[in-house]
Amino acid sequence: THKRDHPGPGYVAGPQPKSSLAPPNASYSGLLECPCTDRINKQIITVYSALTKDTCPTLLTNATECFEAAVKSTGASPTAPQSTVSDKSLPSGCSIVRKPDGTENVLFNTMPTGTTCGGGSQYAGKALALNNSVTMSINLDSSSGDGEATITLSGPSDVWFGVGLNAQAMSDLPYAIIVNGSGQVQERKLANHDAGTQLQASVHITSNTANNGVRTVVLSRSMKGLSKNHFTFSPTDQATLPFISAIGSGPSFARHKFKAVSSLTLTALDGATCVCDSGKHGSINGIPFQKDCWDEPYGDMIQQKNPTCFVDAYVGGLRCCHHQWILLDNDQNPWEDQIDEYHLKFRFWFQEYDPVNPKHINLDRIGWLTEVRSGEYDVPQMPPKTPPENAVHQIVSRWKVGQMMRVCDERKGQNCAGPFNNKTGIQLIYAGGHCHAPSCLSMELYNADSGQLLCRHDPVYGTGTEIFNELGYLTLPPCLWGLTEEGLQKPVFLSYDTNLMSVKRNNNTVGHYGEMALWQMRGITV
Numbered sequence: 001t002h003k004r005d006h007p008g009p010g011y012v013a014g015p016q017p018k019s020s021l022a023p024p025n026a027s028y029s030g031l032l033e034c035p036c037t038d039r040i041n042k043q044i045i046t047v048y049s050a051l052t053k054d055t056c057p058t059l060l061t062n063a064t065e066c067f068e069a070a071v072k073s074t075g076a077s078p079t080a081p082q083s084t085v086s087d088k089s090l091p092s093g094c095s096i097v098r099k100p101d102g103t104e105n106v107l108f109n110t111m112p113t114g115t116t117c118g119g120g121s122q123y124a125g126k127a128l129a130l131n132n133s134v135t136m137s138i139n140l141d142s143s144s145g146d147g148e149a150t151i152t153l154s155g156p157s158d159v160w161f162g163v164g165l166n167a168q169a170m171s172d173l174p175y176a177i178i179v180n181g182s183g184q185v186q187e188r189k190l191a192n193h194d195a196g197t198q199l200q201a202s203v204h205i206t207s208n209t210a211n212n213g214v215r216t217v218v219l220s221r222s223m224k225g226l227s228k229n230h231f232t233f234s235p236t237d238q239a240t241l242p243f244i245s246a247i248g249s250g251p252s253f254a255r256h257k258f259k260a261v262s263s264l265t266l267t268a269l270d271g272a273t274c275v276c277d278s279g280k281h282g283s284i285n286g287i288p289f290q291k292d293c294w295d296e297p298y299g300d301m302i303q304q305k306n307p308t309c310f311v312d313a314y315v316g317g318l319r320c321c322h323h324q325w326i327l328l329d330n331d332q333n334p335w336e337d338q339i340d341e342y343h344l345k346f347r348f349w350f351q352e353y354d355p356v357n358p359k360h361i362n363l364d365r366i367g368w369l370t371e372v373r374s375g376e377y378d379v380p381q382m383p384p385k386t387p388p389e390n391a392v393h394q395i396v397s398r399w400k401v402g403q404m405m406r407v408c409d410e411r412k413g414q415n416c417a418g419p420f421n422n423k424t425g426i427q428l429i430y431a432g433g434h435c436h437a438p439s440c441l442s443m444e445l446y447n448a449d450s451g452q453l454l455c456r457h458d459p460v461y462g463t464g465t466e467i468f469n470e471l472g473y474l475t476l477p478p479c480l481w482g483l484t485e486e487g488l489q490k491p492v493f494l495s496y497d498t499n500l501m502s503v504k505r506n507n508n509t510v511g512h513y514g515e516m517a518l519w520q521m522r523g524i525t526v
Contacts, residue, residue: 011471017329019315021381021511027472028438031328033513034321036284036314038329044282044312048073048275050239050265052118056276059093063108066094069275070106073240074265075126080104086111095272098124107272119271123235127264129245134161136243136264140223140233147223149233151203153179157215159257160248164190165231167244168261174244175199175231179217181251183208189229195253202226235266239273282311284319292373299372299397306395308377308513316513317376363429363522365416366404370397370443370502370517379439381511392441393508395517398448401426402496404521425498426523427491429481431455433504434518437474441505445479445519447492448499454492455479491524 006012013029016022017037020030036042048060048069060066063084070076074096083105090109098104100122126137135154141147155161160180167174171192178186185205190196202225207218225232242263246256267273282289293309295302307313314320326333353360371377382391405426408416431454433443443457462473482488494500504517 009465015328015332015334017327017332021316021513023510026438033316034318034327035316035513036320037327039326040284040320041286042282042284042311042314044280047278047281049278050074050267051274051276052123052239052266052268052271053236054116055091055114056093056117056274058277058279060108060275060277061093066108066275067106069094070096073275074267074273076104076106080106082106084108084110088113089115090272091115091117091274094275096267096275097272098267098269100269117272117274118236118268120268122269123266124269125241125264125266127243127262129243129262130247130258130260133247133258134163134245134260136163136245138233138241138264138266140235140266142223142235147233149221149223151177151219151221152216153177153219154214154216155179156247157181157210157213159250160253162246162253164244166238166241168242169244170194175225175229177203177219178253179215180253183210183215183217185217185219186253187230199229200226202230239267240265280310280312284311284314285322285325287319287322289314289319294372297398299370300395301371301374301377304395306377308371308374316378318514321514361524364426364525365520365522366426367518367520368397368399368404368500368502370395370504370519372397372399376514376516379506379508379512379515382508388509391507391509393506395504397502399500400496401494401498401500405496423525425493425495426525427481427493428454428521428523429491430478430522432478432520433457433476434516434520435459435476435504435506436512436515437461438472439506439508439512439515440474441507443517443519444503446501446503447494448501493526
């Protein structure tokens, strides 16, 4: 990021893309913030979803889009009757009405009604996977008791095939139904790239036929899962069901030969299933853009409409900075044949553990992102004519201590807080905020119940040219608790239901991409 042919003292940035936000003569390079250059290929699509209760959070606004969206999201036939109506008995916007006999109508209702989606007790859906080699249809009837589910699976007649419900990968550990080469069925709880464990049978085979190389089994079971590992169907809460499917090489269940990810949408029968606008999804250079910015009360990124949360607004940050991606525009690459080699040096301080007279206590690792579930955010430039003293951008997050506790073995898992059953909270020993030069102003951590300021970071910026004091260099002294004889305050006890609040402030004289505001903490669970 340094201009390599700069002969004089001080820092001068090298070439930067047009999307860089760094001002002229900045003490840093805009490349550090990963601006999205014109080398970036961004693909954006509108995603539609089916809804069988309440009303659409975002309505479709025209009939043409409605008819196209119904085909994409519900599997409606492209030749299904399509009508624009003004009907107070129907939900506003786009919906599809299916009948038990299979007939369907796609409707765009222009009347604001407030009528809710769904209705009735029967739901149905069908999906194809693996180039139509595996077919799954589901019919649900919730009219009595725990309801009844009829599941029809079709696949090759001479090898095993199966589906895993509510999953996009085996790492989701789904409930799966496996059909072997003779039509026998087993239910499993899959593991990550592993067969997992066989479950107690809850399905009953009502039909098993094989014709022209295709086996079809019809199964029935309760909508409610037999155990926590058996999937429970709830079409009003989840109308679209992602699933994985696979085909084996032989008749017995073993490693799959082919696999696929698909989805099935359950629509109400004799009721109107709404088709809703679920926002923009997309990819950057072929990598899916996946963010889940949390709204109030956890964070205010959605309320602020921070560009980092939305693929169509995303213009810089980590998603535009991957391995071997060039951070210059297409017409820039002044050092094609030059490779820089860097050397890193690490130094570790430690004390030997004394098993006879132990003085060490294990510190559990916890943390929280003020930019909740994003990992980064944009600092928007201040409005024109803003007084310099008011050039401050702020984000806030609120959460409970217990939400930071990840229960797993500290010696085997990352970011584990260890088992905390029969414990009530954590004694805070260390709190370290993470933010970036050149705009970080402060980070504050509060006990939101008492109003107590637990920790505040005021970054220390370098002022000279010597190592660790370069102009623009930033350090963040952490907050520490411990022994009073060592000059520290006593550890702060936080119960698992304690509410915390983080406040992060940045200078926004100019804008910045990829800023962070995370807390890394260590403590003793008690």
